[in-house]
Amino acid sequence: MxxxxxxxxxxxxxxxxxxxxxxxxxxxxxxxxxxxxxVPFNPLFISKPSLIAAGLVDLVDSGDLFHDLAVSAVPFFIGLAAAVIVGVPLGIVMGWRPRVGYALDPLMTVFYASPLVALAPLLVIFFGVGVSGKAVIVFVLSVFPFIFNAHAGVRAVDRLLINVVRSLGGGEWDLYRKVIFPSVLPYIVAGSRIAVGRALIAVLVGEFFAASEGIGYAISRFGDIFALDRMFGCILVVMAIAVVLTEGIRWAERAAFPWRAGQ
Amino acid sequence: MAGYIEGRNVSLTFRPPNRAPVRALGGFDIAVEEGEFLSIVGPSGCGKSTFLNVVLGLTKLDSGEVLMHGKPIGGPGSDRAMVFQEFGLLPWRTVQHNIELGLELKKVPAEKRRATAERLVVLVGLAGFEQHYPHELSGGMKQRVGLARALATDPDVLLMDEPFAALDAQTRDLMQAELLRIWREARKTVLFVTHQIDEAIYLSDRVVVMSKRPGRAKKIFAIGLPRPREYEMRVTPQFNDLKLEIWNTLKDEIVA
Known part of the structure; x- marks a missing residue:
């Protein structure tokens, strides 16, 4: 035995x-x-973990940290939501309608490949220093991963399944609902991991340029006044948020698509 | 006598871009009777699957006509359903929801859909697997789902495109027997495409042998074996004579 x-x-x-x-x-x-x-580092230019921890406790105690995070969260989620609403349908149509794809693909590729962060100062001038300006920057940076992943997902749709739905009397709209969208969904979630990273960068950059509150503003202000313990504290918080969000999406991918286990 | 499904002088040429056109069917004639189990065998590329797709309504022909009940086939319809060689199950749907797909597309209410699915799950021998996903099933079980899905809309005609070709030999034998059992209960006209002569004889009332591309009907064999068919019939002299005769008709068409 x-x-x-x-x-x-x-x-x-x-x-x-x-x-x-x-x-x-x-x-x-x-x-x-x-x-x-x-090594006797000048504490004006670098901090150490014990001081950073103390600074963080201070920020939490005063409520400043949560206030700044809450302020930054609004444009972050608005911009991301807009990116999903625009990017996913656009990517799907580009993939399913070849002529739309041929027409838009070069333009989108140029935008995706270029450092759009450079547009941030201009966008702030156009849309203001408040929520809308930042949300637009988030949107501009995070929409392209959704477009390209949805596009790739459509091209990977199994043609046999299209024929199955057609043969059972399904029309164009049924193809989108029953085959194309479910096939594309895992690609969109994978794309959202990239998009979330870019959206975080967008919020920080937007607040570096022009803001009076928010986590990006806090980082830049603490840097300006050489309060490096707090600056690093805020940076560590942003890093932690990035890790939680991307790993959370990774976990959700496995939980939400059990049928992919066999593929 | 006019058939239930009738193909008259069916011709079809594929024209892939930048490549020479392929004449798949060149004057194919066929008449399928109501309730009949008819198999089509032929060399690879002779257009037998193409013909099924024409009957299904997914492929348009160039000339000739395909009639059902005397009316030309213009597109997919709920009087016909296909069982596909590679199953074609939606991987994100459970067995039950895969079976319900056709009913959903016909806007059948959920209650009725579920009742139909429950009945068919039992008919195809998958009771207890309703909530499984396709990747959790064996090949034979997947094709049982494919069959149940095709039966769900209650079509008059089942089109089967090498449905057991992706299965191992023993599973295939078992599925053939299962198909005959289900066919007896469901009473459908079946148009069955296969490469296997044994399979065609064992299942069918008649077997059509097609020529090489562009496909025509070369010869039609009536299978006189009594029903219900038993596995033992496969080793009778009558079965073997038919097999040899069909093979002799087919072998000249095969381009190796």
Missing amino acids: AEQAIVRPTFAVRYRKILLGGFAVILFFAAWQAIFLF
């Missing part, structure tokens, strides 16, 4: 991915902290 026993991995083996990854992160901060013991 012994050879039929199920082998259970030990705790260390089972969680080795998390353990090793977490260990590296801790090591990184420990090394950062430790280097100040040996």
